Amino acid sequence: MAKIVDTPEFKARQEKFLIKVEPDKVLDFTQLFQNSHPVLLEIGSGKGEFISEYSLLHPEWNFIGFELQQKRVEITLRKLDLEKHHNVKLATFMIDEKIEAIIPPASVEGVFIQHPDPWPKRKHFKRRLLQQKFLEALSRIIRPGGFIQVSTDHDEYARWIWKEFSKRQDFTSKLTDTISEKPLLDDHVVTYYEREQRRLGFEPKHMLFEKKQI
């Protein structure tokens, strides 16, 4: 039996939705989407529940999902519809503080990071994505007034993330409670990890930060 990834249908999806990101080449959003709608990034898009569903609810925005595991990008591709999705691109790419080399300054409306790997052992904390050098880079690519939304089911990482943001002058929390146990979006999309972790008894925590107009 032919593998799904070899079918013409799947190849058409690859052509429409996949982008090749080179580590030192800045993306041209207008060329990618053929419009100038605001661009939202999802970092660690996993199996694609959020980007495939939320993008349909918001055709007025463009979405780029970055995911380091190719298998997961392929799973996401299966959730995208050639006829319905016109505002999504996916890249198999590992994001870190060098994101500034691929995304233009002050060009991004918002960044979603949902259930980033918590790296729970102290000796691995340095691998955590959400730390100063990465926030520094995000600060430069997000437009003033833009946002970062982070969700995690890991209590200690949630507190770590909060602390990392609190050290900064350029981001301010949009929430009255620092960390919310309720989803922040009216049209919240439950991701694979949210569902799995909740099944194991770990409730997600959500944070929302605005890039200040300095």
Ligand SMILES: C[S@@+](CC[C@H](N)C(=O)[O-])C[C@H]1O[C@@H](n2cnc3c(N)ncnc32)[C@H](O)[C@@H]1O
């Ligand atoms: C715990 S999963 C969460 C996936 C998805 N956001 C969800 O909520 O179901 C973390 C995902 O982020 C991806 N990932 C981890 N670090 C990354 C990085 N630096 N750049 C891109 N993707 C990354 C992993 O491969 C994995 O798919």
